[in-house]
Amino acid sequence: MIITKPREPIKVLIADDHELTCLGLKTLISKQQDCQVVGIAVNGQQAIDLAKSCQPDVIILDIQMPVLDGHSAAIEIKQFDPYVRIIAYSSLANLPMEKNNQSTAFDLYCSKDISSQDLITAIDDLGKLAQSDKSQFRRVC
Numbered sequence: 112m113i114i115t116k117p118r119e120p121i122k123v124l125i126a127d128d129h130e131l132t133c134l135g136l137k138t139l140i141s142k143q144q145d146c147q148v149v150g151i152a153v154n155g156q157q158a159i160d161l162a163k164s165c166q167p168d169v170i171i172l173d174i175q176m177p178v179l180d181g182h183s184a185a186i187e188i189k190q191f192d193p194y195v196r197i198i199a200y201s202s203l204a205n206l207p208m209e210k211n212n213q214s215t216a217f218d219l220y221c222s223k224d225i226s227s228q229d230l231i232t233a234i235d236d237l238g239k240l241a242q243s244d245k246s247q248f249r250r251v252c
Contacts, residue, residue, distance in 0.1 A: 120147040121238030124167035126158035126184070127200065128176045132223070136171060139227055146234060155179025162188045167195060168241040169234050172217075174201040185216035194244040196237035 123146055125136045133151050140146045150161040156178045162170060170188065174181040185197045199217040202224075219233055 118145065119242065120145050121169060121234060121242070122147055122149045122165065122167040123234060123238070124148075124150045124152065124158065124161055124165055124170045126152040126155070126161075126170060126176065126181065127173040128153050129173075132173075139231070140234065143231060143235075146231075146238070153177075155181055155184035158184045159187050162192060162195065166192070168238045168245075170195060170197045171200045171234075172197055174199055174203065182216065189216050194241050196241045198233060198237065 123140050125133050125140075125148060127133050127136070130153075133153070137148050137151065140148050149165040149167050152158040152161050154177045155172075158170065158172060158176075158181075159179070161167075170185075172181040172185055176184075181199060181201075185199070188195060188197065196218045197216060199220045200223060201220070202222070218237055221230060221233065225233075
């Protein structure tokens with residue numbers, strides 16, 4: 112008989128400078144049985160600090176934020192945690208064009224008008240990848 116360990120919840124960090132967006136995302140994600148919001152940041156520097164302390168699997172990161180923009184924050188976060196998956200979350204109308212001009216620090220680009228179900232699916236898919244990669248890294252070390 113094979114006993115499988117239950118999967119850990121996907122740890123999600125939300126980073127957006129709009130309070131209502133953060134609260135909406137937190138409510139949506141918290142309703143998911145296999146997801147856990149581990150922090151909310153209102154600027155890029157806070158996102159970096161919380162990513163270090165909370166070690167999320169997925170970060171939903173607004174591109175345009177005060178103190179430090181999302182792109183710069185994503186690059187710095189990937190330097191200390193290459194396994195975290197980062198979703199660029201933006202209201203910019205030219206998001207696909209923006210994607211071509213950015214580095215690979217973002218794993219996925221989502222417009223803020225994405226459906227709730229599509230965002231949850233993206234979080235779940237990326238979270239599973241992050242957890243798998245982190246698990247493989249621990250086995251090697």
